[in-house]
Amino acid sequence: MFTSLKFFNYRLVFAYSTLMSVAGWGHAVSIDWLVLDLTHSSAALGKMVGIQLAPYIFISLVGGAIADRFNKRNFLMLVCAINTGFALTLFYLYHTGHLTYNLLALIVVLHGTVNAMESPVRNALSLEVVHEENMANAMGLNSMTFNIGRLVGTLIAGFLIARFDNGAPWLAFSVMSVLILLLLSRLRIDEISIAQFGKAKPGKMIDAVRFIQKKPIIFFSMSLAAIFFGLGMHFGQTSSLMVKNIFLKDASYLGFIGIAVAGGSVIGSALASRWSVPGHDPQLSTLLKSGILVAIFWMASSFAQNFWLYATLAGIASIFHLTFMVTSNGLVAASAPEDFRGRIYGIYLCIFYIGSCAGGLLVGALAQSLGVREAIFFGGAATFCISGLSLIWLRTKAEPTSR
Numbered sequence: 001m002f003t004s005l006k007f008f009n010y011r012l013v014f015a016y017s018t019l020m021s022v023a024g025w026g027h028a029v030s031i032d033w034l035v036l037d038l039t040h041s042s043a044a045l046g047k048m049v050g051i052q053l054a055p056y057i058f059i060s061l062v063g064g065a066i067a068d069r070f071n072k073r074n075f076l077m078l079v080c081a082i083n084t085g086f087a088l089t090l091f092y093l094y095h096t097g098h099l100t101y102n103l104l105a106l107i108v109v110l111h112g113t114v115n116a117m118e119s120p121v122r123n124a125l126s127l128e129v130v131h132e133e134n135m136a137n138a139m140g141l142n143s144m145t146f147n148i149g150r151l152v153g154t155l156i157a158g159f160l161i162a163r164f165d166n167g168a169p170w171l172a173f174s175v176m177s178v179l180i181l182l183l184l185s186r187l188r189i190d191e192i193s194i195a196q197f198g199k200a201k202p203g204k205m206i207d208a209v210r211f212i213q214k215k216p217i218i219f220f221s222m223s224l225a226a227i228f229f230g231l232g233m234h235f236g237q238t239s240s241l242m243v244k245n246i247f248l249k250d251a252s253y254l255g256f257i258g259i260a261v262a263g264g265s266v267i268g269s270a271l272a273s274r275w276s277v278p279g280h281d282p283q284l285s286t287l288l289k290s291g292i293l294v295a296i297f298w299m300a301s302s303f304a305q306n307f308w309l310y311a312t313l314a315g316i317a318s319i320f321h322l323t324f325m326v327t328s329n330g331l332v333a334a335s336a337p338e339d340f341r342g343r344i345y346g347i348y349l350c351i352f353y354i355g356s357c358a359g360g361l362l363v364g365a366l367a368q369s370l371g372v373r374e375a376i377f378f379g380g381a382a383t384f385c386i387s388g389l390s391l392i393w394l395r396t397k398a399e400p401t402s403r
Contacts, residue, residue, distance in 0.1 A: 004138040009129035009188055014145055016076075016183045017122060021149020023083070023173040023180075024115070025258075026157035028052065030169045031108060032240040033161055033251050034094075038101050042241055042372065046364010051105050052112050053360060056353035059116035072125045073187050079118045080181040086111045087174035094167030116353075120345040128192055142329070144266055151262025155255040162252035208343035218332055218344075219351075221287055225328040226352045227386065228291060230359015231379035238363065238379075239314065241372045247307040256307075260315030268322025284331070284394060290324035291387030298380035302373045 004010045035041075035048045090107060093099040123142070130138045160168040212219050239257045243249045297317035304310035332348055359379075366375035 004130045004134045004141055007130050007134075007191075009191055010126065010138060012183055012187055013122075013126050013129055014141060016180055017126065017142060017145040018148050019176055019180045019183070020118075020122070021146050022153040022156065023087075023149075023176045025150045025153030026169050026173055027087075027111075027153075029154050029157040029240070029251075029254055030161065030166055031104070033157075033244075033254070034099075034104065034166045035101070036240060036244050037166065038104075042245070042367040043364050044101070045240065046361050046367070048101075048105065048108065049360030049364065050357045052108050053353045053357040055109055055112035056116040056119070057350055057357060059113050072121050072128075073184055073189065075121055076118060076125070077181050077184045079114055080177045080184065082114050083111070084174045084177040084181075086114075087170040087177060091167050091170040091174065094165070094170070116349070119349055120343075123345045129187075146265070148262065148266060150265060151258050154258025154262070158251045158253070158255035158258065162250055208347055212344065212347060217284060221284065221328045221331045222348050222351045223355070224287065224291065224386070224390070225325060226355025227359070228294075228324070228355075228383050229352065230355040230357070231363065231382050238372075238376055241367055242310055242376075243307070245367075246372050247310070249307060253307060257311050257314060260311040261318045264315035264318035265322045268319040268326070271319075271323055283327070285391065287324055287327040287331070288387045288391040288394065290320045290327060291383055292391070293320035294318075294324060295380045295384035295387060298383065299377050302377040302380065 005014065031048060031052065032045060035045050039045075086107065090099070093103065093107075126138055126142050156172060157169045160172060239254060239261070243251075243253050243257065247253070294317050297313050297320070301310050301313035301317060304313055332344065363375050363379060366378055370378075
């Protein structure tokens with residue numbers, strides 16, 4: 001289940017990814033809560049979610065090219081230094097009273113641009129520091145870092161906002177960025193088996209596009225991940241709306257949501273990692289069944305009449321959300337050739353964030369016009385229908401799902 005952790009370099013990357021996830025989730029929660037405080041508008045929150053995700057649509061392609069051509073460690077260290085600057089800037093602007101919605105949107109775009117380039121580089125690096133037979137397991141553990149970060153980042157942000165103010169989390173995350181930089185500096189380059197690691201190599205994005213065209217199963221799983229996340233799997237947006245507008249709680253309750261969702265996600269990641277040991281290939285049928293299950297609990301959460309029932313249902317939904325995401329990531333990882341893996345991940349992230357950005361705007365608009373519960377139910381119902389119909393189609397066609 002944890003076989004990838006036997007590699008020293010992967011343990012460093014695992015810790016790095018966890019801290020990045022903590023900072024990223026804490027940053028997102030702080031942004032969401034601040035927007036609601038400034039505007040009291042679900043639509044404005046939906047727009048800000050779209051603004052946060054928009055850079056990933058195009059810039060992730062650049063990150064994919066960087067991952068295949070240049071020294072990943074040095075690039076990631078540069079990103080950490082820049083993120084420290086962003087966090088300190090937000091802390092300063094908030095406490096001097098100069099932070100407005102428009103200025104916040106500008107900073108969010110710049111921050112998203114930098115991190116859009118970081119994501120495919122980090123994903124590619126995490127697979128290069130393990131042996132080929134451990135790659136699927138590493139992908140499962142990568143998702144675990146994402147959700148440990150969701151738990152801890154949400155808890156930290158919620159506590160600091162409730163105890164101090166909306167600017168306090170950014171000071172904490174600036175310190176975290178420095179710790180991340182120190183971790184990366186300890187990476188043992190000589191133990192990485194990839195030939196000519198960190199050396200510039202030729203390659204065009206069109207090569208990765210042509211490869212994906214030959215593997216429709218990859219494009220299909222990428223598209224489903226984008227659509228489902230956009231429809232409501234972005235729990236930061238939906239949870240902020242439910243906590244503030246439906247249950248009328250303060251920001252500290254986001255921490256309880258974080259515990260429930262991240263706890264379920266860790267369970268889901270552990271299950272997926274267990275399935276992803278050598279000899280177990282990711283299957284499209286697992287992806288679709290997970291989509292059906294997450295949709296059922298997702299729809300049920302929209303009817304919850306108290307906070308604790310909502311948190312419980314969201315936590316259960318997150319178990320199957322993670323088996324879905326890990327399977328999708330595994331389908332990509334299992335087929336991506338070493339020499340342009342970064343570019344394929346760049347395309348994956350581009351597709352993913354197109355769906356996420358559009359979905360964030362849609363969910364925000366529906367929550368504003370119809371209601372928060374109705375918006376969440378719509379996302380779950382759409383996911384249920386798409387997953388169910390796709391599974392029926394798959395069984396009818398009996399197409400192979402492995403590489």
